[in-house]
Amino acid sequence: MGFLERLRRDERPDGAVRSETDVAAFSREVARTGVVWTLKRRDAPAETPDDLEGRGVQPFWSSRERVQELTHAIPQWQGFEPQELALAEWEARWLPAMLAHGVQVGPNWSGPRAEGTEVAVETALRHLRAAR
Secondary structure, three states: OOHHHHHHEEEOOOOOEEEHHHHHHHHHHHHHHOEEEEEEEOOOOOOOHHHHOOOOEEEEEOOHHHHHHHHHHOHHHOOEEEEEEEHHHHHHHHHHHHHHHOOEEEEOOEOOOOEOOOEOHHHHHHHHHHHO
């Protein structure tokens, strides 16, 4: 890992690494499109901020395609489908509920185990404001 990359990453207490560049890229894309994506069970109503209690992190994606890649590739996620959220709703309803419940934002998880960044709501908001 190069010097500049190390400067853009910071370690969480549990030793996992969080990349500011991942959050910034997610924020730029959702600011441009006005849409955020999450998951919902195929056989259930759409998720709401009230469903967040007890979760440590809630994943979100900047495109439908990113969500679909994971729902097709990860066996335990095949019972889920993409759920579209207007960016304004995400900011006004979801992020305040996540903050109240201590739930972090998981932007653009990817790969065979759906791995990625986990950031505080305040960090996600800071990047979103910078992307506008």
